[in-house]
Amino acid sequence: MADTKQTKSVGEHWVASELARRGWAPAFTRDGLARTDILAVHDSEERPMIEVQVKATVSTPVRASWPLGEKAQLPPASEREWFVLCVINPDVTVPVRGFVLPRAHVAAAAWIAHMSWLTDPDAPAGKRNAPVERSRVSATTFQAYEGRWDLLEETAYEAPVLLPTNYRDLAIEPRVGLPPNHPWKRGLPIW
Template sequence: MADTKMTKSAGEHWVCSVLARYGWGAALTRDGLERTDILAVQTGGPERKAIEVQVKSINRSKQEAKWWWQLGVKSQQAARSDHEWYALVMLDPVQLTAVPRTFIVPRDHIAAAAWIGHRNWQNEPGVPAGRRNPGMEHARVGTDIVADYEDRWDLLGTSTKKSPHHAPAVVPRTRCRPESWPPRRSPLDDETSGVVLSRQ
């Protein structure tokens, strides 16, 4: 079994190394700092933009169906600024020198993606009604939902509220957001977040 702390460390250092190649001066925060694993400042240009990045790392499973990141309620909290990002990192536990897959996602988009993934899982065809009742604290985000965010390092430095939303655009009526949606300010309902989902 892989050491989860080493997986976390490998993912964070990988993200820092790529940020440096894109001209960001990146630094890891102290363990226990909520919401942010990496603080980075843009070294080129007059504005010296700053970003906050939370990193979630997993080891790739042999079964593609298990390629997902677990996101608790705190991880689904809405952004407090327009420069909060997630880096979802997938490491190869066999080919240790293989380039990790990385998905760069605005924080508000992650909250929406977690809800979509959880509702899809609960309503998966063939699963009897009532069999999958865990709450949003057990939500997960899979590569199928964030596929279009892969290697979008170019988005960093732009306003997350202006970033295009790439998660599935249509949520079936049977999966409409319940009133118990965890965040007090739902990114699904906030036009300024850039997350606008249509419903059939």
């Protein structure tokens, strides 16, 4: 599956089917609606709504990663913004894997991963110069979010932070920190 539009379609349709299995009524947005691929309302009495951005990659589990550039690093605009990151194995007999995260967690991880790499004191001088817009984050960073559809039952602000514990230390470090206007700059959660 070399066609990136096909990869995007597989990811979005898989996410929609998983949402529907869990009582969400998903609807695809038109291309061009920033930050949202799927809008969904839950069939519970409260009828909460969520906005979901889907990122899909075709990869084996060991090499899976996603480009999470400038737009993915923007702060959340609401308490209901989520990402689902999909790993589509080239072997069609292997099920799709999905990582369910609040937007704020994705934004922090993308920034922290890139800035830690960029400013690594052990890296040879002048060898790393890619801007943060070129951030790429591996599936291992998000492993604790795999299959966590249950997180959607609360607001994204209430979701526990499941990033690697060293990411909290890096977020505090002046050489790494957090993206501009990130909500955790007002108070870094414990994880």
